[in-house]
Amino acid sequence: MNRVRCLYDKIRINKQEIKLLKRMKMKTITTKWAMLIALMTAVSCTETETGIEPEPGSGDGQVALGINPNLKVDAGLKSTTKSVVSGSVITYTDYSTAPGLGIVVTNPDATGWYSPDVSSSGYTGHHVWYIGDTKGENWISITEKGLSYDPKNEKPYYLTETVGKVYAYYPYDKDALSSLSNISGEGSLKIPVSVLASGDIDAATNNANKIWNSSNGSWGNNNVANKAINLSDTGEKDYLYFAAEGGGRYVNNGRAKNQTPFDPEQGPKNTDAANPGYLINLDMKHAMAMVSFRVYDGGNLSSNEVKFTKFVIKNHEGSSNSYIKSGSGKMLLSDGTISDNTTTGTLTRNITNYILMKQIKDGAQSDKAFIENKSTVNGQLVSKKVSAIVYPVASFGENEIDVVITLQEGVNTAVDYTVTLPAYQWPAGTNCIYTFSAGRNKLTVMDVTVTEWEEDEPDDIPL
16 A cells, blocks of 8 residues: 555656646756676665656657666776776776776667767767776766766767667777778777787786785785786776677667657666667676786795796797787677787786795795695795786697796896697686796696686666
């Protein structure tokens, strides 16, 4: 009974508002926005509404595109890296360098661009820029960055009754569509991507799974913040795309002629080509792969400190295949497929502040030495990892890819250890982690694991 009364009161109030609006001859404007970036851990969500809900079926009033991106990746910015996503949410410490998210809207068959409602302020084109706050929440569409995040800077993207199709990518690039004056289908929706041939990594942060606690003289689990950090070059870019599983890309203002008005309480209807409405969930995925390396002293390398100063990934000499590529390529917005990346060669990363953990048989353990205890404490668990973004490799065989690890004992001349990787694969969306045990005469591959960038998809958030 209370539930019925509540519903009655809600209907009565809405009718009163509608009558008032008609008397005042106001044009209703609805701006709905809510952005949630959710990945490895649950995060709080905020729903913000401005304006007045348009009268269902009225056919007038403006409705802004409302997006709810569930980033199905290990995403975020927990280090100085500007565009590599690693952690729980897409955050930033410096607003001026935060790239944001790009939304592209086409006609239903992606043979032309979408034309939004431009009768009021907001977007006039088809390429929309979204930015969130420092916590990765409260995302808004903008046309200018401004000096800091401010919801008042929102420029809504107003939809019409005409149906459009949505594509999304990260990080936003204002010139991403500059070469796409004409499109002839999803196959032509490609944006530029790149992989760094060389770079520098500061490994001062300890992102090992376990760290030494000097206060109680034991090994403990690393805190979540540090463990989640990907130590990579600050200029690397981790390209994400909207996967649209199930084909759900359609949007409009929810008031197409001869159609039942869209009900936001029922959630997104992006597979409905007739009247899909203005809500959409964006399931973002990695288009690139990541390769990471751990190195530790297996106990016979040196009695002195040894630094890990560089790694090089290259095609094996004499191999007929060229899996390692750098430079420019193209990413297909519909499914993240990479093409046109033709530059082969090597990937080089110079490393600072990486001291090898030393495995000992007895004596005092510390933040530099450990005694192996099977699965509890070992070189894999206590060693940092450094990473590089690479173009995906579906699979490679024996004698196809080499890794050169450079180690330096004190001020002595650095020594290169070349390892030919065993047959494996680096698919998009995975982080392949190689752990090396360094000895006096050789570098031994002790472990190869593939860590998928974990996903956490929360319930839909009504806008």
